[in-house]
Amino acid sequence: MDWYILIQQLINGLTLGSVYGLIAVGYTMVYGIIGMINFAHGDVYMVSAYLTAISIAVFTFFGISSIPFLLLCTVIITIAITSVYGWAIERVAYRPLRDSTRLAPLISAIGMSLVLQNYVQLAQGARNQGVPTLIDQVFRIGDGDAFVQITYLQIIIISVSVVSMILLTFLIHKSDLGRRCRATQQDRIMAGILGVNTDRIISITFVIGSAMAAIAGVLVTLYYGSFDFYVGFITGIKAFTAAVLGGIGSLPGAMLGGIILGLSESLFSSFVNTDYKDVFAFSLLVLILIFKPEGILGTPETEKV
Amino acid sequence: MTTPLLDINGISAFYGPIQALRTVSLHIDTGEIVAIIGANGAGKSTLLMSIFGHPRISGGEIRYNNVDISGTPTHRIAAMGLALVPEGRRVFPAMTVAENLLMGATPVNDRSGDADLDRVYQLFPLLKERRKQRAGTLSGGEQQMLAIGRGMMSRPTLLLLDEPSLGLAPIIVQRIFQTLRDIADSGVTICLVEQNANHALRLADRAYVLVNGDIKMTGSGSELLGNPDIRRAYLAGA
Ligand SMILES: Nc1ncnc2c1ncn2[C@@H]1O[C@H](COP(=O)(O)OP(=O)(O)OP(=O)(O)O)[C@@H](O)[C@H]1O
Numbered sequence: 001m002d003w004y005i006l007i008q009q010l011i012n013g014l015t016l017g018s019v020y021g022l023i024a025v026g027y028t029m030v031y032g033i034i035g036m037i038n039f040a041h042g043d044v045y046m047v048s049a050y051l052t053a054i055s056i057a058v059f060t061f062f063g064i065s066s067i068p069f070l071l072l073c074t075v076i077i078t079i080a081i082t083s084v085y086g087w088a089i090e091r092v093a094y095r096p097l098r099d100s101t102r103l104a105p106l107i108s109a110i111g112m113s114l115v116l117q118n119y120v121q122l123a124q125g126a127r128n129q130g131v132p133t134l135i136d137q138v139f140r141i142g143d144g145d146a147f148v149q150i151t152y153l154q155i156i157i158i159s160v161s162v163v164s165m166i167l168l169t170f171l172i173h174k175s176d177l178g179r180r181c182r183a184t185q186q187d188r189i190m191a192g193i194l195g196v197n198t199d200r201i202i203s204i205t206f207v208i209g210s211a212m213a214a215i216a217g218v219l220v221t222l223y224y225g226s227f228d229f230y231v232g233f234i235t236g237i238k239a240f241t242a243a244v245l246g247g248i249g250s251l252p253g254a255m256l257g258g259i260i261l262g263l264s265e266s267l268f269s270s271f272v273n274t275d276y277k278d279v280f281a282f283s284l285l286v287l288i289l290i291f292k293p294e295g296i297l298g299t300p301e302t303e304k305v
Numbered sequence: 306m307t308t309p310l311l312d313i314n315g316i317s318a319f320y321g322p323i324q325a326l327r328t329v330s331l332h333i334d335t336g337e338i339v340a341i342i343g344a345n346g347a348g349k350s351t352l353l354m355s356i357f358g359h360p361r362i363s364g365g366e367i368r369y370n371n372v373d374i375s376g377t378p379t380h381r382i383a384a385m386g387l388a389l390v391p392e393g394r395r396v397f398p399a400m401t402v403a404e405n406l407l408m409g410a411t412p413v414n415d416r417s418g419d420a421d422l423d424r425v426y427q428l429f430p431l432l433k434e435r436r437k438q439r440a441g442t443l444s445g446g447e448q449q450m451l452a453i454g455r456g457m458m459s460r461p462t463l464l465l466l467d468e469p470s471l472g473l474a475p476i477i478v479q480r481i482f483q484t485l486r487d488i489a490d491s492g493v494t495i496c497l498v499e500q501n502a503n504h505a506l507r508l509a510d511r512a513y514v515l516v517n518g519d520i521k522m523t524g525s526g527s528e529l530l531g532n533p534d535i536r537r538a539y540l541a542g543a
């Protein structure tokens with residue numbers, strides 16, 4: 001094995017992993033606060049990919065030619081609209097079932113996932129969609145055949161993910177809002193008795209998760225350039241795997257799980273078999289659920305959210 | 306006659322088919338210390354929790370300051386001046402002591418949090434020493450102090466406590482009841498639920514006896530303390 005291939009794969013894996021981590025935040029926070037797996041979260045991410053493409057097209061049409069400004073507008077719009085989706089899904093599909101059985105919101109989530117896929121397929125067509133390449137510069141290290149290259153976009157993806165995670169961690173651990181989120185997660189009824197509007201906190205959790213998924217959606221769409229209405233399923237399951245791997249309910253666990261999954265998937269596809277890389281992630285999920293369902297950081301005492 | 310601070314009027318409460326409260330009526334006047342005593346499963350916790358809408362009552366009314374609050378959303382009630390120190394303390398285990406206290410200040414919008422913190426640290430100096438410790442790692446007595454301190458953070462008019470002496474050593478119970486006396490002297494109205502009636506009846510101006518979800522007896526603290534039936538039922542070993 002050549003060292004530069006290994007390093008290249010680690011860089012690719014880190015890129016992929018930080019994106020999984022961003023999406024995993026949505027699964028883990030929602031699970032932490034209402035104990036349900038939001039199966040529609042992957043499709044919220046998928047919606048954000050479409051919003052990215054639409055925003056880029058619209059803003060370009062209106063003559064925004066500076067690429068940083070175009071991307072900034074795209075990120076803001078995509079985050080805003082995706083958050084509305086996340087918020088609305090909770091209001092419409094989960095909140096009315098809050099006090100029923102544990103199974104009901106899960107089934108509702110699967111329904112919501114199908115609704116989103118079909119709605120996007122009808123509205124946007126089943127074809128692959130794409131966005132133009134906006135950032136194509138690369139760093140190249142090494143010479144001749146032995147080189148490693150890092151695209152600017154990879155650097156952007158990794159740094160935006162890291163900054164987002166740091167800001168989120170700060171919000172959760174240092175702000176009044178974050179304290180209320182943690183209280184709601186640890187004892188929802190008691191938080192309510194102390195004056196916390198727990199319904200609003202739950203809404204905010206969905207908004208935060210969707211916003212993180214939207215950031216991931218913009219980044220991945222720029223990275224791969226193409227997507228379809230089905231990307232939410234595969235990416236969603238992988239991000240869910242990341243959340244479970246890190247310990248579902250744990251915020252640092254989501255990021256750690258994402259990075260471990262990204263790295264191992266990348267190494268697997270380059271050194272074992274590319275065609276089976278999705279199967280690899282699913283097998284990993286099954287193995288964790290069997291042998292270590294609490295994940296790496298998810299011991300019962302661990303602080304969640 | 307002035308209107309009571311809290312006026313509970315014929316309330317019933319159910320958990321599915323189980324009726325936990327059967328048309329309970331009681332009242333608490335401003336400045337009083339009222340005790341509610343009853344055996345396991347009598348409905349004491351249900352009574353206190355139903356004031357906050359868990360469970361919602363299915364008959365009767367709960368008037369606070371002459372306003373019916375039985376349909377008020379849970380999170381609005383604390384802001385009206387009620388605070389609950391619940392059964393089992395229910396501190397947030399993964400938060401620090403200071404964060405737990407700040408949660409208690411939610412109804413007053415975290416304003417003047419520092420002054421409120423100081424007041425609570427004066428009541429329980431130990432909490433100040435432990436302010437950075439995770440609440441889940443506190444001893445039972447320390448958690449109880451924290452739960453009471455958290456309740457005081459919203460500067461309540463009416464403090465409701467559910468078995469604050471449960472599982473604590475006699476010396477700690479003594480300390481906690483002394484603090485409750487101090488809190489009452491500072492002008493807070495107190496409603497205290499206890500299974501172990503000895504301390505509660507000594508502290509209380511008035512008391513109610515709850516049996517099977519129903520008020521069976523009422524009187525001043527000393528009257529009930531002297532009642533042989535009460536002594537037999539609730540003061541065993543005291
Ligand atoms: N969440 C619940 N679901 C079903 N039944 C409940 C629930 N909580 C309480 N009950 C029932 O309601 C009745 C009253 O319970 P409650 O907890 O109010 O009693 P208590 O007087 O506080 O008892 P203790 O002294 O043991 O705390 C009991 O029969 C109990 O089994």
Ligand SMILES: [Mg+2]
Nearest residue numbers: 349350351392
């Ligand atoms: Mg009780």
